[in-house]
Amino acid sequence: MSIEWVNRAIDELRAWGRAGGRDVDADEVRLLCDYASDYLDVNELGDFTPATFEELLLNIYPRKVIAPPESAPETVAAARTLVDFLLETEEIGGKMAARMRATLDRIEPEMPVALADTSRFGMAKSLFSAMGADALEQDVSLPAAAEASEAGEAGAEPCDCPGCSPLPPVRLASREALAEAALRVPLLTDARRLVQWMLAGGRTLDPGGGLRDGDAAEAAAQLSVAAPAFLWELAVRAGLVEVAGTAVFDADHADPLEVWAAAVRFAVEGDTGGHVTGEPLLDEELYALLDLFYRVQAPVPLDAVREYLDDDLDMADRGGADLEAVARRLVYCGLLQEGDGTLELTPLAVWGLHELYEDFEMEPSRLPDLAEADAADLIDGLLAGVLPEVAEADITGWLARRTPAQAATELLEAVSGAPAVARGVAVTIVDRLGAEAEEAVRAFLEDEELRPHAAHWLTARGLAAPALTQDEVLWMSVDMLALALPAAEEDPETFAENMAASGPPSHVIEEMWRVDHPDLVDVLELLGRSLPDQNAAKAARKAAFKARSRAIG
The missing domain is CATH 1.25.40 (Serine Threonine Protein Phosphatase 5, Tetratricopeptide repeat)
Structure with missing residues (x-):
């Protein structure tokens, strides 16, 4: 995180470089200072020691920074520049500088090995590495997203932090399914109950538009809800109720998805005081946490979430977070769902964040529903790269809409004369079909490229099939390896x-x-x-x- 002493140090470093005609990699030195400050309690330049560099380059960087092994020389060179700067500005003496340089000489051949060692990766770094994010450690916050939009309008250089990097395309559930799910979110259900209770009692609000203290206490007792004042603010922000001064009016026919979108915005933008996650400090970082889940697009192990909270959101330094309690709160709020030792966004949360990103002009994209596509588009979509879980759902849904014979005919016709990778995808899907597809598959024995695959399919099911020549067997082996x-x-x-x-x-x-x-x-x-x-x-x-x-x- 950027702090004042680091900003001053980098300004001084740049001035020092200009005065001496030196080539200074200020960005890399800033990263060194940022990590030293965040993880090693370095609060000023004079706090650097040889042990600081050793811990940074052989422990912190491999665990936290997404960087290829070949980048190590640049980082070590920046560290040497920093040592020269510390010496010439009298932050350290000659003996300390000599010890630092000796340490960097020893580190230089070890650092590429450390960066390449995946067993050293922190869990959050491992997740982001799998996603291909370029930078994990910079702040992911709502202001960053808004600034990225403003920078794009002004023609400025785009930010390269994860919060501003291109969003992965996501599969959104149907509006009908989402609307039905929105009506079942426990948080919104409690908010609706509170609204109806207020209307039924003809109660009015305090001058600021909030619940009167007596009504809040009575609602908590009668409705068995926690934090009625928060629920009321949510109801107002989400459009579940209309307020005019201190009067309360029913908001008829509120669109469930509009309500949900407004609720998500309030959860990540509003001053929620810990009522979303149960942790006030984590409420402030909720956007960063949900953004991580959105980009990963897969169930995240609880250990990875715990490490992300402790290390990347600094919750460990703030007393830690009760992950189980946080998870329960976010499930109650309709944002996360639990698996076997994992957490992931609900389909509703994916949709809500997608809407939020559109508001931020971050250009979120959607994956098409391949189950509704024709065979050629199904194959192209699978080849474009989707998560295994998504691909499996697409294939299952696509096959469910067709008889085995129809599926085999459409798939094999789509890849007649196509490249091997496309043919391999089609053949792999056809291999799921049973003997009901026999006649459809048999029809492709006349296709020179599909004949070996069709014959193999028939033989594997004990059906009559022509014997393949040695050349055809070899051709099919090459074809499947090409896939x-x-x-x-x-x-x-x-x-x-x-x-x-x-x-x-x-x-x-x-x-x-x-x-x-x-x-x-x-x-x-x-x-x-x-x-x-x-x-x-x-x-x-x-x-x-x-x-x-x-x-x-």
């Missing part, structure tokens, strides 16, 4: 493990060079790089050479 190319490039270790368990043997690989397949060379080169069996890897490299030579010839 794995994108994932293998992103996660070569997992691909290598899979190949070690079920990859083709050397004698099959040796013959693959003869296959007429557009992805043949890429497949063989991938096998040559990935196979743990050295003989099989060598066979793949030789086959790739032969395939390239044949193509040239």
Whole structure:
């Protein structure tokens, strides 16, 4: 977090650099100072010690900062610049500077290894790394979002903090389902009960538009609700009731989703005093917490949430947060739902945040409902990259709308002549279908590229099928491996493990060079790089050479 001494130090550093004609990486030095202040109780430049640099670069950075190992030299160089600055401005003496430089010399070769060691990652960093966020540690707050919008209008450089980085596309539930869910949120149900109680009793408000103390006490006793004054403010902000001076009027026909959107805005923007999460300080950071869940788009383990609260939102320094109690409050408020040791946003909360981001002009995007798409769009959508849970729901919903025969026909027709990755997706889905799809699949035995897959599908179900030639078997092997190319490039270790368990043997690989397949060379080169069996890897490299030579010839 930015603090005054860091701002002054960076201003002085820049002036020092200009005066001496030095190339100063002020942003990197600021990061060092920020982390030293946040986590190591460094409150001024003179507090830096050799141990500070060791803890920062070998513990804090690997645990907290999303940075590739190759960035380590830049960070160490910035630390050396900081040492030079400390010495020349007499914040430290010559002996201390020498000890710091010796420490940095020792750290330099160790830091890339530490940054690459995923076992050192903090839980929140691990989650953001999986999402691809560029910077985890900068403040995520409503002002940041608003400033980002203003900066965009003014043509300024965009902020690179997580709160301003591009939002991931999300799948929104239907308005009908959301409206029904909004009517069942316990928080809003209690607010409605309070409104009806006030109207039924003909009660009036205090001059400020709030509950009178006597009414608040009576409501708490009669309705068994906590914090009636907060509930009343929520009801007013959400449009559940109309107020004119001290008079109260029924707000008929309030749209449940408009009410919910206003309630979400109040929860993250209003002065809620701890009535949302049960923790006043956490209420102030609620936007950051919900924004994290929105960007992760998956159930988050409770340990990850606890670490995020303690470390990234500094709750540990403020006495800690009772996560179980916080979770219960957020479930009551309709914002989170609990799983087996996990928490995630409710569909209502996803929708409410999406609306809020639109108000902030942060350009949130939606994933189309692939269950309603045709086969080609379903395949394209799955290839565009969706979470496994979302993909599974899309496929299940898509198949539920068709008979097995219709599904097989539509999928296979959509990929006739298509690239291997698209064909692989279609074949994988068709493989879920039972024998009811036999005639539809059999019709594609005449398609040169789909014939091997159709024959294999029939054989696997004990149905009559033509025997595949050796060339067709080899072609299908290459075709299915081509499907794995994108994932293998992103996660070569997992691909290598899979190949070690079920990859083709050397004698099959040796013959693959003869296959007429557009992805043949890429497949063989991938096998040559990935196979743990050295003989099989060598066979793949030789086959790739032969395939390239044949193509040239």
